[in-house]
Structures are given as C-alpha cells and as structure tokens.
Amino acid sequence: MFKTTSTFGDFGRTGELTTRRGVVTTPTFMPDGTRGAVKSLTPQQVVDTGVQIVLANTYHLHLQPGEKAIKQLGGLHAFANRQGPMLTDSGGFQVFSLGKHTKISEEGVHFKDPKTGDKRFISPEISMQIQLDLGADMIVAFDHLVGLDHTVSDKEVKEAFDRTHRWLERCIAEFKRLTADMSDSERPLLFGVVQGGLDLDLRKQSLEIIQNSDVDGIAIGGLSVGETREEMTTVLQALAPLYRKDKPRFLLGVGTPEDLKIAVENGIDMLDCVLPTRNARHATVWSTNDAKIHLTNEQYSLDTSPIEPGCDCYACANGFSKAFLRHQFKVGEPLAGTLASIHNLRYMSRLCEQYCSK
Amino acid sequence: MFKTTSTFGDFGRTGELTTRRGVVTTPTFMPDGTRGAVKSLTPQQVVDTGVQIVLANTYHLHLQPGEKAIKQLGGLHAFANRQGPMLTDSGGFQVFSLGKHTKISEEGVHFKDPKTGDKRFISPEISMQIQLDLGADMIVAFDHLVGLDHTVSDKEVKEAFDRTHRWLERCIAEFKRLTADMSDSERPLLFGVVQGGLDLDLRKQSLEIIQNSDVDGIAIGGLSVGETREEMTTVLQALAPLYRKDKPRFLLGVGTPEDLKIAVENGIDMLDCVLPTRNARHATVWSTNDAKIHLTNEQYSLDTSPIEPGCDCYACANGFSKAFLRHQFKVGEPLAGTLASIHNLRYMSRLCEQYCSK
Numbered sequence: 001m002f003k004t005t006s007t008f009g010d011f012g013r014t015g016e017l018t019t020r021r022g023v024v025t026t027p028t029f030m031p032d033g034t035r036g037a038v039k040s041l042t043p044q045q046v047v048d049t050g051v052q053i054v055l056a057n058t059y060h061l062h063l064q065p066g067e068k069a070i071k072q073l074g075g076l077h078a079f080a081n082r083q084g085p086m087l088t089d090s091g092g093f094q095v096f097s098l099g100k101h102t103k104i105s106e107e108g109v110h111f112k113d114p115k116t117g118d119k120r121f122i123s124p125e126i127s128m129q130i131q132l133d134l135g136a137d138m139i140v141a142f143d144h145l146v147g148l149d150h151t152v153s154d155k156e157v158k159e160a161f162d163r164t165h166r167w168l169e170r171c172i173a174e175f176k177r178l179t180a181d182m183s184d185s186e187r188p189l190l191f192g193v194v195q196g197g198l199d200l201d202l203r204k205q206s207l208e209i210i211q212n213s214d215v216d217g218i219a220i221g222g223l224s225v226g227e228t229r230e231e232m233t234t235v236l237q238a239l240a241p242l243y244r245k246d247k248p249r250f251l252l253g254v255g256t257p258e259d260l261k262i263a264v265e266n267g268i269d270m271l272d273c274v275l276p277t278r279n280a281r282h283a284t285v286w287s288t289n290d291a292k293i294h295l296t297n298e299q300y301s302l303d304t305s306p307i308e309p310g311c312d313c314y315a316c317a318n319g320f321s322k323a324f325l326r327h328q329f330k331v332g333e334p335l336a337g338t339l340a341s342i343h344n345l346r347y348m349s350r351l352c353e354q355y356c357s358k
Numbered sequence: 359m360f361k362t363t364s365t366f367g368d369f370g371r372t373g374e375l376t377t378r379r380g381v382v383t384t385p386t387f388m389p390d391g392t393r394g395a396v397k398s399l400t401p402q403q404v405v406d407t408g409v410q411i412v413l414a415n416t417y418h419l420h421l422q423p424g425e426k427a428i429k430q431l432g433g434l435h436a437f438a439n440r441q442g443p444m445l446t447d448s449g450g451f452q453v454f455s456l457g458k459h460t461k462i463s464e465e466g467v468h469f470k471d472p473k474t475g476d477k478r479f480i481s482p483e484i485s486m487q488i489q490l491d492l493g494a495d496m497i498v499a500f501d502h503l504v505g506l507d508h509t510v511s512d513k514e515v516k517e518a519f520d521r522t523h524r525w526l527e528r529c530i531a532e533f534k535r536l537t538a539d540m541s542d543s544e545r546p547l548l549f550g551v552v553q554g555g556l557d558l559d560l561r562k563q564s565l566e567i568i569q570n571s572d573v574d575g576i577a578i579g580g581l582s583v584g585e586t587r588e589e590m591t592t593v594l595q596a597l598a599p600l601y602r603k604d605k606p607r608f609l610l611g612v613g614t615p616e617d618l619k620i621a622v623e624n625g626i627d628m629l630d631c632v633l634p635t636r637n638a639r640h641a642t643v644w645s646t647n648d649a650k651i652h653l654t655n656e657q658y659s660l661d662t663s664p665i666e667p668g669c670d671c672y673a674c675a676n677g678f679s680k681a682f683l684r685h686q687f688k689v690g691e692p693l694a695g696t697l698a699s700i701h702n703l704r705y706m707s708r709l710c711e712q713y714c715s716k
Contacts, residue, residue: 036685040692042672065659065685073662073681081678301423302430314400320439323431327394327423334398334692 001189001216002248002269005356011240011267014356017248019085019137020185021077024052026248026269027355029260029348030087031277035060036070036080038345039277040338043082049313049342050349053085053138055272058130059094063113063120067133075135087138087272088131090193091122093221093253096145104144106163124170132178136188140252141171143193143221157197164195165209172214189216191250197222198231200238207239217248220268224253232259236266243267257290257351264355276348280340283329286347293322295340300326313346315339359547359574360606360627363714369598369625372714375606377443377495378543379435382410384606384627385713387618387706388445389635393418394428394438396703397635398696401440406672407700408707411443411496413630416488417452421471421478425491433493445630446494448485448551451579451611454503462502464521482528490536494546498610499529501551501579515555522553522579523567530572547574549608555580556589558596565597575606578626582611590617594624601625615648618709634706638698641687644705651680653698658684671704673697 005025006014017024031038031046033054038046046054056076061067073079076086092109096102099111099120108123122130127142144160144167146152172190179187192215196202210218220239223232236251243249248269254260255273263271279285283295287308295307303323306316315325320339328336363383364372375382388411389396389404396404396412404412414434419425431437434444450467454460457469457478466481480488485500502518502525504510530548537545550573554560568576578597581590594609601607606627612618613631621629637643641653645666653665661681664674673683678697686694 035689035691036682037691037693040696042693042696043676044672060689064689065681069660069681072660073679078662078677079679079682079685081676081682302427304431304436314402318401318439319436321431321437323423323427324394324437324439327437331393331418331422333393333395334695335395335400337692338398338400338696 002246004245008355009265012265012355013267013269015248015269017269019189020187021083021085021137024085025356027260027264027352028052028270029276029345029352030055030270030272031345032057032272032274033080033082033086034274035064036076038341040281040334040341041277041345043080045314045338045342046345047084049345050353051345053087053270054080054082055087055089056080056134056136057094058088058091058127058134059098061088061134062091062122062130063115067130071133071135077135085137088134088136088140089252089272090127090140090142091130092127092143092145095122106166108142124167125174128171128174128178132175132188138189138191138217139175140191140219141168141193141215143167143195145195145222145225146197152197154199157199157202161195161197161202161206164193165206168192168210168213168215176214189248191215191217191219193219193221193252194239195222198227198235200235203235203238204242207242211244211247215247217250218243219250219252221252223251224255224259224273229259229262233262233266236263236268240266257286257347260348260351264352276344277341280344281337283325283336283340285340285343295322295325295336296329297326307340307343308347311343311346312350313343315343360604362603366713367623370623370713371625371627373606373627375627377547378545379441379443379495382443383714385618385622385710386410386628387634387703387710388413388628388630389703390415390630390632391438391444392632393422394434396699397639398692398699399635399703401438403672403696403700404440404703405442407703408711409703411445411628412438412440413445413447414438414492414494415452416446416449416485416492417456419446419492420449420480420488421473425488429491429493435493443495445496446489446492446498447610447630448498448500449480449488450485450501450503453480464524466500482525483532486529486532486536490533490546496547496549496575497533498549498577499526499551499573501525501553503553503580503583504555510555512557515557515560519553519555519560519564522551523564526550526568526571526573534572547606549573549575549577551577551579551610552597553580556585556593558593561593561596562600565600569602569605573605575608576601577608577610579610581609582613582617582631587617587620591620591624594621594626598624615644615705615709618706622710622713634702635699638702639695641683641694641698643698643701653680653683653694654687655684665698665701666705669701669704669708671701673701
C-alpha cells in the first residue's frame with residue numbers, strides 16, 4: 001500500500017501511496033476542503049495546483065448537511081464532484097476546539113452544535129460510521145486531543161494518551177465490522193493517531209502501539225496546536241528513526257513551508273492544513289524562499305510583478321500583478337482570494353514535488 | 359465596423375462587431391466586471407462561459423484605484439489580465455445612483471466619494487479622459503440620467519434629454535482631441551447615449567440626434583431603472599424601425615433572459631447587467647425555459663440533478679448537484695457563488711448564441 005521510491009537525508013523519503021482512487025506520490029500536501037469544497041476554488045482549480053488528496057472535515061459535514069444526506073447523494077466524491085482521493089479526519093480536533101459544553105467520558109464525547117444548540121455525541125464507533133457514510137478513501141481513528149498549552153497537566157496528557165489507544169481498538173473493531181463485506185481494493189485506509197503531547201517517551205510508546213495495531217497508516221496528532229516550532233521539531237525527530245517503512249505517515253494540521261520541510265525531512269509523507277488557503281483569503285501569500293507577502297501593503301499598489309516570479313500557478317503564470325491583487329483585496333472582490341489560494345496551494349505542492357525530482 | 363450577418367423577425371439581427379481587440383459576434387451579453395473583474399470568476403472562467411466583452415465601471419475604477427494607477431499598470435487589460443474586448447461605461451449611472459450630495463450643473467457633476475467623503479467632479483471631458491486612461495476598447499459618452507419613477511417631472515426629463523445631447527458634443531470633441539494620434543484600428547469605439555425617459559417622441563428625437571453625431575455606436579440609456587417591462591418594451595419597439603444599419607446598438611443595464619429576448623428581437627446587439635452574477639451570488643439561477651430557481655430552497659436538499667439538465671456550463675456539465683450548491687450556499691462557501699455565476703453567464707451567452715445558429 002506504501003512503496004518507498006527514494007530516500008534523502010537521514011529520514012526523508014519519497015513514495016507512492018496506493019488508495020482505492022489511485023496512486024498518490026508523496027510527500028504530498030492536502031488542503032482542507034472543510035465542508036466538501038476547498039474554499040473559493042473549483043475542484044478543477046484544486047487539481048491544477050498539483051494537489052492529489054483533498055481533506056474534508058467530519059465534524060462540519062456531520063453537523064451540516066449530515067453524513068446520511070451525503071451518503072444518499074452518492075457519497076463525498078459525487079457530492080463534491082471530486083474524482084481523486086479524499087481523506088476525512090476523525091472529527092476529534094473540531095469537537096474539542098469548536099464544540100460547546102464538551103464533556104468527555106470513556107464512552108465518547110458529548111457536545112452541543114455551536115450553531116443550533118442541539119446535543120450531539122461522537123464516540124469512536126460513531127466517528128467510524130460517519131466517515132464510512134461520507135465515503136472518503138482514507139479515514140482517521142477518533143482520538144482524545146488535549147491542548148499543549150501550560151494549563152494541561154501531565155496527568156491529563158497521560159489520560160488522553162491512554163484513552164486514545166483504548167479508543168483506537170474500538171475504532172478498529174468498528175471499522176472491521178463496517179467494512180467486512182469490502183474487498184481489499186474497495187476498503188478505505190484507516191489511520192491511527194499518535195498522541196503523547198510533548199513527552200517524548202509517551203510519543204514513542206504511542207507510535208509503538210499504533211504501529212503494532214491493525215491500521216493502514218500512522219497519523220501524528222496533537223502538534224501544531226500551540227507549541228513552538230522547536231518543540232514540534234523535537235517530537236518529529238524523536239519519532240523519525242522509529243517508523244515502520246510500509247505505512248504512510250500523516251502529520252495532522254501542519255501547514256507552513258518551513259514546517260512542511262521539517263516534517264518531510266523527518267519522514268512525514270502527508271500533511272494537511274487550512275493555513276495556505278486561509279492565509280490566502282486574508283491576502284497573505286508565500287513567495288520566493290518562503291517569503292511571506294501581505295498583498296494589501298501599500299508598497300504593492302503599482303507593482304506589476306506576480307506574487308512569485310517564475311511560479312507556474314494560474315495566477316503567476318498569467319501575470320496577475322500584485323497591484324491587481326492588492327486592489328481586488330482592498331475592494332473585497334472574491335477573485336483575489338481565489339487567485340491567492342491557487343498560488344499558495346501550488347506553492348505547497350511544488351515544495352513537495354521538489355523532493356520527488358531530487 | 360458592424361456587419362449584419364442575418365436577420366430574424368421584424369427587427370432582429372445577428373452581426374459581427376469589429377473592435378481593436380477582435381471581432382465579436384452579436385447579439386452578445388456583457389457581464390459587469392465592476393472593478394476590473396467579474397465577481398468570483400477568473401478571466402478564464404469568464405471566457406469559458408462564452409462571454410465576449412467584459413464591461414468595467416468607470417465610476418468605481420476612478421474612485422479606486424484611480425485611472426492614473428491603472429494606466430501606469432498598463433491599462434485595464436493588463437491590470438485585469440483580459441485579452442478580449444472590454445467596454446467602460448461613462449460613470450454617469452453610478453454618479454447619479456451612488457454618489458453623495460450630487461450637484462448637476464451644465465459643466466458637469468459634483469459629488470462626494472461615499473467611502474472617503476472626498477469631493478469629486480466628472481464632466482463630459484473628464485469622463486472621456488478617464489475612459490481613455492483606463493484603456494477600454496469601447497467607451498460611452500457621459501449622459502445625464504434621470505430616474506423613471508413618478509417623482510420625475512416631464513420638465514426634468516426634457517432638461518436631462520437636452521443636456522445629454524449638449525454633453526455628447528463635448529464628449530465627441532474631447533474624444534477626437536485625445537485620440538487624434540491614433541489610427542482607425544487603434545482608436546476605441548465611442549457610443550452615444552439615447553435618453554428621453556418613457557416619452558416616445560423624445561426617444562425618437564434623441565436617437566435621431568445620436569445617429570447623426572460622429573459616434574461609432576448607439577447606446578440606449580435610462581431603461582431598466584424602475585419602469586415596467588411593458589414600458590421598456592414600448593420604448594424599444596418605438597426605436598426598432600429607426601436604427602441605422604451600420605452601427606451597433608447597446609442597451610445599458612438589461613439583464614434578465616426575458617428582457618434580453620425582447621431587446622434582441624427589437625434590434626439590440628449588446629446588453630450588459632450585473633443581475634446574472636449578482637443573482638447567482640444570492641443563490642438565484644435560471645434553468646430550462648427561464649425558470650428562476652432559488653438554490654437555498656429546502657426542496658433541493660437531496661436533489662442530485664444539476665441546475666439545468668443539458669447545460670454545457672462547467673457547473674452543470676460536471677454534475678454539481680442542486681443539493682451540493684444548496685449546502686455550499688447554506689454554509690457560506692464562496693464556491694457556490696462562483697458555480698452559480700458561471701451557470702448564469704453561460705445561460706445568457708447561450709441565449710445570444712441561439713440567435714446566431716438559427
């Protein structure tokens with residue numbers, strides 16, 4: 001299911017991940033199509049940036065329009081008009097960060113829909129059911145996430161760590177039950193989630209547990225949630241020598257060109273984040289050498305150059321100038337966010353492609 | 359400059375309009391790229407709908423970023439990254455409808471920028487200067503518009519009528535001065551504007567005056583500003599037998615499929631309106647036989663059919679369902695407005711194309 005095609009540095013690798021909707025070359029950056037669509041972009045524009053996998057958020061789609069509606073509409077791919085591979089997250093991150101009155105028990109998580117106030121409940125089993133109804137090609141086990149800020153005690157980290165592994169077994173059992181009738185080539189891939197906060201021993205133990213479980217891929221959770229880049233790097237470096245070679249490794253929620261490089265050089269194959277498109281909609285783009293550009297700056301008002309000279313994205317290759325983009329952002333035209341998003345996604349995809357061509 | 363290629367009914371015609379950026383087949387619907395860009399669409403997406411001419415608003419671009427900035431950036435086409443023909447309006451309509459503290463004198467119109475409060479002044483000469491700085495391929499004479507509601511007296515209509523013709527002479531003189539160094543193939547086309555409210559005698563006189571002036575095209579102004587469809591039809595029918603054959607006829611600010619047909623069957627070659635894209639961004643689209651569909655309606659929540667079965671636009675041809683569009687509108691995703699805009703523009707373009715293939 002995962003084949004290494006080359007290696008670089010101490011731990012980096014390029015590879016091919018086989019999904020039921022085709023082969024993905026890695027490393028690969030996955031934009032967040034939160035509610036089934038990458039914000040401001042048509043599916044064709046997404047594909048044109050070189051993106052190979054689109055992530056959709058289980059939490060958002062569960063609340064609206066609901067996984068049963070999407071299943072009835074033919075599943076996520078038919079719904080969102082995407083032919084290529086899709087991945088859904090477990091819903092855990094949003095339940096913990098967006099749900100109101102969240103109450104965690106061993107059984108699962110009770111919370112209220114922040115929009116309607118309706119009571120909701122997601123358990124490991126329910127997360128599997130939702131994700132299989134949505135119909136993504138890769139799905140993620142439901143984990144217990146705790147923030148990495150200093151209000152979280154070691155005890156809480158350890159509790160979340162242990163619960164994550166107990167929940168993983170329940171996810172696997174439910175996943176097997178739900179996919180019992182599927183052939184190997186029909187079955188989506190299940191990723192287990194490594195937790196353990198910034199405690200390197202817990203992280204290593206967690207990786208060991210996940211790798212020895214019946215999962216298709218390893219997801220690294222609980223990073224990019226408030227820790228420093230150095231702290232994140234330390235965790236990734238601690239895990240890098242310990243990965244099995246035959247499973248893809250997915251770093252959840254990471255996001256900038258700098259972090260992508262650190263991750264990939266420490267053996268990560270897949271990354272997702274809202275940042276490239278969210279930044280873009282707020283006029284912030286990456287240019288040559290990861291320089292961060294704020295397109296609304298006065299200095300660009302007469303600048304005829306594209307965001308990144310030499311870039312092959314639709315916006316740069318067609319010569320949309322910084323001055324044009326600045327004007328469109330200033331007057332609130334949605335096209336500006338579309339063009340900037342196209343550029344940022346192409347930027348992230350190209351960073352990934354550069355490893356493959358080395 | 360205008361060649362009739364076929365005729366239909368009593369007054370309808372198809373034709374070819376030669377501009378300095380290529381030949382346009384008519385009838386043709388022109389979307390409003392208000393601030394240089396059709397809202398939510400890339401220039402390529404606009405071209406893909408069959409749109410041949412994009413209109414940009416002199417008033418908006420004059421206020422921000424200013425015609426001098428656009429000229430310095432290489433003109434409207436380089437700025438907005440459009441290769442095909444563009445048309446700018448005179449700024450008159452927005453000055454009268456959006457400007458604050460508007461004061462009209464024989465010299466021109468004083469008003470305040472509604473955003474900054476800055477004092478502004480546009481005269482016939484200044485409108486020509488702005489439009490030539492912007493660099494559109496077709497430009498429109500600065501006219502005095504009065505609303506058609508019942509608070510406008512016959513005297514006011516007549517005053518606006520007379521002033522429009524005096525201003526036209528000033529526009530023509532300034533246009534000639536500014537384009538004196540241009541060859542025939544370099545010079546943009548100037549449209550004079552027919553006014554006269556709902557008074558058919560004034561309308562006919564105005565057309566006579568405009569047609570006998572040194573203009574390249576005839577624009578019909580002051581319609582679609584509050585009158586009924588019957589009133590508009592009466593004016594268009596009164597003018598239909600009187601047009602010269604060698605000049606293109608442009609109906610300003612008209613807009614729905616029904617109105618487009620009435621106009622085209624009464625000899626109109628070009629139409630512009632914000633309606634198709636504005637409606638689309640508010641989830642209202644046209645389907646088979648001009649049926650108006652509100653995509654946010656509950657009834658579409660599980661509807662897997664496209665907006666218009668058989669439509670060849672990107673949204674319909676790729677099978678984006680009403681259910682998907684409804685969901686994306688409900689959760690405020692900008693892609694919904696993009697897809698609906700693509701459909702509505704394709705709908706209007708196809709109505710025009712059907713006359714050509716008859």
